[in-house]
Amino acid sequence: MSEGNGLGALLLPVLLLLLVGFMFWSQRRRARAIQDVQSSLAVGDDVCTTSGLFARIVALDELIATLEVAPGTSIRFDRRAIATKVDVSAPGGAPSGPVTSPTDTR
Secondary structure (H helix, E strand, O other), rough: OOOHHHHHHHHHHHHHHHHHHHHHHHHHHHHHHHHHHHHHOOOOOEEOOOOOOOOEEEEEOOEEEEEEEOOOOOEEEHHHHHEEEEEOOOOOOOOOOOOOOOOOOO
């Protein structure tokens, strides 16, 4: 009877250590992926910011990215706010032209 109790007492700390180790590993992997995206940014890339804004990079330095959201309309973002690169030619990417509804009569 005491063997089963000892195994249960050992199992709980081992599971907790595995959980903490998995959390650290997952966070490190996520940080590495973000670093890879940040280091691969270049002028002309289509990107999506952490707030969901789709734009094209027109100027880039170590801290600031200037994004063009419409022809002639540029805004400045902290470079760290760029979440992903977007391939506009791929299905499901950002639209390449203006989005209109079927009832739009322009």
